[in-house]
Amino acid sequence: MLQCLEGIKHLGASLSKCCDLDRQSTAFEDPEILARETVFSVSEIEALYELFKKISSAVVDDGLINKEEFQLALFKTNKKESLFADRVFDLFDTKHNGILGFEEFARALSVFHPNAPIDDKIEFSFQLYDLKQQGFIERQEVKQMVVATLAESGMNLSDDVIESIIDKTFEEADTKHDGKIDKEEWRNLVLQHPSLLKNMTLQYLKDITTTFPSFVFHSRVEDT
Amino acid sequence: MESNWLMKTVRGTLRSREEEEFSHVGDEDSVVKVKNIEVLNAFHIISLSEGFDLAPLFEENNKEKEQLKFAITKPPRTVISKLQEVSKTSKLNLKRSGSSVRLQGHESEEKGMVEVKEACGGTFVFNQFCTKELRPALKDIVLKSALENSTIT
Numbered sequence: 198m199l200q201c202l203e204g205i206k207h208l209g210a211s212l213s214k215c216c217d218l219d220r221q222s223t224a225f226e227d228p229e230i231l232a233r234e235t236v237f238s239v240s241e242i243e244a245l246y247e248l249f250k251k252i253s254s255a256v257v258d259d260g261l262i263n264k265e266e267f268q269l270a271l272f273k274t275n276k277k278e279s280l281f282a283d284r285v286f287d288l289f290d291t292k293h294n295g296i297l298g299f300e301e302f303a304r305a306l307s308v309f310h311p312n313a314p315i316d317d318k319i320e321f322s323f324q325l326y327d328l329k330q331q332g333f334i335e336r337q338e339v340k341q342m343v344v345a346t347l348a349e350s351g352m353n354l355s356d357d358v359i360e361s362i363i364d365k366t367f368e369e370a371d372t373k374h375d376g377k378i379d380k381e382e383w384r385n386l387v388l389q390h391p392s393l394l395k396n397m398t399l400q401y402l403k404d405i406t407t408t409f410p411s412f413v414f415h416s417r418v419e420d421t
Numbered sequence: 422m423e424s425n426w427l428m429k430t431v432r433g434t435l436r437s438r439e440e441e442e443f444s445h446v447g448d449e450d451s452v453v454k455v456k457n458i459e460v461l462n463a464f465h466i467i468s469l470s471e472g473f474d475l476a477p478l479f480e481e482n483n484k485e486k487e488q489l490k491f492a493i494t495k496p497p498r499t500v501i502s503k504l505q506e507v508s509k510t511s512k513l514n515l516k517r518s519g520s521s522v523r524l525q526g527h528e529s530e531e532k533g534m535v536e537v538k539e540a541c542g543g544t545f546v547f548n549q550f551c552t553k554e555l556r557p558a559l560k561d562i563v564l565k566s567a568l569e570n571s572t573i574t
Binding site: 248252270271272273279280281282283284285306309325326339342343345346347349350362363365366369386390392393394395396399401402405408 | 460461462463464465466467468469470471472473474475476477478479480
């Protein structure tokens with residue numbers, strides 16, 4: 198019985214992979230679909246694809262971005278490990294297969310567009326900071342991120358100052374006083390301090406068609 | 422005078438989170454007001470992280486901008502008066518907007534910017550961007566302040 202279920206599960210998995218691939222190739226061939234489902238226009242999708250091609254061919258030319266290529270694009274070196282870059286990559290990787298296809302890339306970047314709905318940005322940033330993905334942001338996670346950021350930048354703050362900053366942050370954010378910040382509390386905090394979402398908007402996305410000019414997208418040729 | 426000013430700021434942050442304006446007490450002819458110093462939140466620091474900044478994905482080559490962050494227990498006006506010196510010698514305009522002070526060259530080309538946030542009573546965090554040419558001058562502020570400040574860890 199169990200084996201039967203396993204078998205069905207496998208079948209289901211391969212079927213969905215099949216469907217996914219189909220969806221992926223459809224999106225590749227028809228930027229209109231992605232344009233409809235994201236904040237991007239068709240020409241922006243095409244320009245984004247040019248960027249994607251550049252990034253995804255850096256190490257392995259397979260039309261997919263792996264973690265190393267992502268790090269390379271972000272830090273201009275693949276030698277740099279970053280807690281945050283890992284989180285970002287994981288969030289982009291909605292299929293959880295360790296690589297980014299163009300669709301995942303475009304959909305994730307859509308959230309960073311200046312015109313993207315703020316709720317999407319709030320949601321994305323919450324998930325970003327929820328390191329253990331428990332549905333809330335714990336004090337320990339906040340401290341871990343603060344310490345990591347400070348280490349990255351070489352900025353010195355004493356442990357006392359760090360603790361005091363986190364105390365004040367929780368005092369303000371944790372309105373339910375349960376020692377953690379849930380989605381609702383995060384939302385309220387961010388609406389009070391819009392600058393906290395500053396890294397969730399990339400102005401570059403507005404000019405992407407000029408930065409990455411593309412020729413007419415390879416449209417599907419009717420083979421009749 | 423300095424301690425009065427510091428106390429004023431501390432009281433302000435303990436009482437309310439409302440942004441408060443401060444004007445520096447001192448030289449009449451070099452008053453640069455920095456309005457609305459926001460109290461620092463842990464997430465402000467985190468949002469400064471390079472790993473969360475996806476802009477490099479779009480930058481062709483590393484534009485020659487440097488980012489420096491530092492924290493000192495001197496009031497912002499010390500940094501600002503140093504910036505004023507720099508702006509005079511490099512013939513740049515000093516402009517303030519909100520809690521940041523910018524140095525601009527010809528046609529408002531931004532050469533440098535210092536952003537201030539208050540970490541806790543008496544400690545300020547500075548986030549600073551500058552082009553390569555300004556780097557030596559602005560880096561000097563950090564070192565100078567760090568040296569003068571033995572309480573920093």
